[in-house]
Amino acid sequence: xxxxxxxxxxxxxxxxxxxxxxxxxxxxxxxxxxxxxxxxxxxxxxxxxxxxxxxxxxxxxxxxxxxxxxxxxxxxxxxxxxxxxxxxxxxxxxxxxxxxxxxxxxxxxxxxxxxxxxxxxxxxxxxxxxxxxxxxxxxxxxxxxxxxxxxxxxxxxxxxxxxxxxxxxxxxxxxxxxxxxxxxxxxxxxxxxxxxxxxxxxxxxxxxxx
Numbered sequence: 001x002x003x004x005x006x007x008x009x010x011x012x013x014x015x016x017x018x019x020x021x022x023x024x025x026x027x028x029x030x031x032x033x034x035x036x037x038x039x040x041x042x043x044x045x046x047x048x049x050x051x052x053x054x055x056x057x058x059x060x061x062x063x064x065x066x067x068x069x070x071x072x073x074x075x076x077x078x079x080x081x082x083x084x085x086x087x088x089x090x091x092x093x094x095x096x097x098x099x100x101x102x103x104x105x106x107x108x109x110x111x112x113x114x115x116x117x118x119x120x121x122x123x124x125x126x127x128x129x130x131x132x133x134x135x136x137x138x139x140x141x142x143x144x145x146x147x148x149x150x151x152x153x154x155x156x157x158x159x160x161x162x163x164x165x166x167x168x169x170x171x172x173x174x175x176x177x178x179x180x181x182x183x184x185x186x187x188x189x190x191x192x193x194x195x196x197x198x199x200x201x202x203x204x205x206x207x208x209x210x
Contacts, residue, residue, distance in 0.1 A: 001044075001045055001046055001047050002020060002021050002022045002046065003021045003022070003046055003047060003048040003049070003050055003206060003209060004021065004022050004024065004037070004040055004041065004046035004048070004049045004050065004169075005019070005021045005022065005023045005024070005049075005050045005052060005202060006024050006026050006033060006036060006037050006040070006049065006050065006051050006052070006156065006160045007023065007024075007025055007026065007051075007052055007053045007156075008025070008026055008027060008028045008029075008032075008033065008053055008155065008156050009025065009028070009053070010025055011195070012025075012052070012053040012054065012195065012198070013025050015195055015196075015198075015199040016052070016199060016202060019202060019203055019206055020206055020210070021050070021202075021206055022040070022044070022046065024036050024037070024040045026156060026159075026160075028155055028156070029131055029155050029156065029159070030076065030129055030131060030155065030156060030157075030158050030159030030162070031159060032156070032159070033051070033155075033156035033157075033159030033160045033163075034159035034160065034162050034163045035159075035163075037049060037159070037160045037163035037164060038163040038166070038167065041163065041164070041167045041169060042167075045169070046169055047169070047170075047209070048110055048169065048170050048171070048172065048209065049160060049161075049163075049164040049169050049170070049171045049172075050171075050172055050173075050174060050202060050205065051074070051154075051156055051157040051160035051161065051171065051172070051173040051174070052173070052174045052175060052176075052198050052201070052202050053154070053156070053175065053176070053198060054154075054175065054176050054177070054178040054191065054194040054195060054198065055069065055127070055152040055153060055154040055175035055176070055177060055178065055194075056133070056134070056152065056153045056154075056177070056178065056179050056180060056181040057069065057123070057151060057152055057153075057177045057179075057180055057181065058140060058143070058144050058150050058151065058152070058153065058180075058181050059140065059144075059180055059181065059182065060144050060150075061123055061125065061149075061150070061151045061152075062123070063123045063151060063152075063177050064177065064180075065177050065178055065179060065180075065188075065189070065190035065193060065194060066176070066177065066190055066193030066194060066196070066197055067122070067123060067176075067177045067197060068120055068121075068122040068123065068174070068175070068176060068177070068197040068198070068200065068201045069122055069123040069124070069125070069127070069151040069152045069174075069175045069177060070113055070114075070116055070117035070120070070122045070123065070124050070172065070173070070174055070201065071109050071113060071124075071125075071126065071127035071151070071152075071157065071172060071173035071174070071175075072109060072113060072114065072117075072124050072125050072126060072127075072149075073106055073107065073108065073109060073125075073126040073127070074106075074107040074109060074126075074127050074129065074157045074158055074160075074161040074171065074173050075105065075106050075107070075126050075127070075128050075129065075147060075150075075158065076097075076105035076106075076129050076158035076162075077128040077129060077130055077143060077146070077147060077153075077158075078129075078130045078131055078132070079097070079105045079158075080092070080093065081093060087142075087146060089104060089105075090104040090105055091104045097162065098165075103165075105158060105162075107158065107161035107162070107164075107165060107171065109161075109170070109171060109172050109173070110170040110171060110172040111170070112172075112208065113172050115208075116172075116174075116201075116204065116205055116208060119204065119208070120200075120201055120204055122174075122201060123151045123152075124151070125149040125150060125151040126147050126149060126150045126151060127150075127151060127152045127154065127157050127173040127175065128143060128147060128150050128152065128153050128154070128157075129153075129154055129155060129156065129157045129158035129159065130143075130153055130154075130155060131155065133153070133155070133184070134153055134181050134182065135182075135183060135184050136182060136183055137182045137183065140153075140181040140182045143181075152173075152175045152177070153181045154173070154175060157173040160173070161173070172205070174198060174201040174202055174205060175194075175198060175201075176193070176194035176195055176196065176197030176198035176199075176201070177190075177194055177197065178190055178191050178193075178194035
C-alpha cells in the first residue's frame with residue numbers, strides 16, 4: 001500500500017506526483033479535505049495519510065518563509081464558541097466531533113513525526129487548522145496563547161486528520177512555510193521556497209517509511 005498525500009490545490013500537488021505515494025487534490029478548507037480523504041481511503045487503504053502544502057508560521061515559532069514544519073498535534077482551532085470575549089473550545093461545551101466517544105478536534109499524529117522533524121531540522125509543534133485565514137496580529141497572538149508552541153496555520157489539516165481518525169489510519173501534517181501569520185502581505189509571501197520545503201519534507205518522510 002502507498003501512503004496517501006492530500007493537498008488543497010493542483011499547484012501544491014505538481015511537485016509531488018513523482019513521489020512513491022498517491023496524491024489527492026482536495027480543494028480548500030477542512031470540509032473539502034475531509035471528504036476527499038475519506039473518499040480516497042474508501043477506494044484504497046493507506047498505511048499513512050499526509051496533509052501537506054504551504055502554510056503560515058506563527059511569529060513565536062521562529063520559522064521563516066522557506067522553512068519546514070512537522071505537526072506534533074493537529075488542531076481544529078476555530079471549532080467552539082465565543083462567550084463575549086472568552087473562547088470556549090468543545091471540551092468546555094461538552095461537545096464532541098465523534099458520534100461515539102469524546103473527541104475535541106485535537107488529533108494525535110503518527111508516532112514517527114518527532115523523529116522526522118529532528119532528522120530534517122524542521123519546526124515541530126501543533127499545526128492549527130482554521131476556516132478563515134488570520135489577518136491581524138491580535139488574532140495570531142490569541143491563537144498562540146490558546147495553543148502554546150503552535151507552529152503553523154493552514155486550512156485543511158484537521159479535515160484530513162478527522163477522516164484518517166474515522167478510517168483508523170495514522171496521520172501527519174508537513175508544511176512548507178510561505179509567510180508569517182498576521183496581516184496579509186502577499187508581496188512578502190515565498191510560495192516557491194515553501195513548495196520546495198514541503199516537497200523535500202514529504203520525500204524524506206516517504207524515504208523513511210521505505
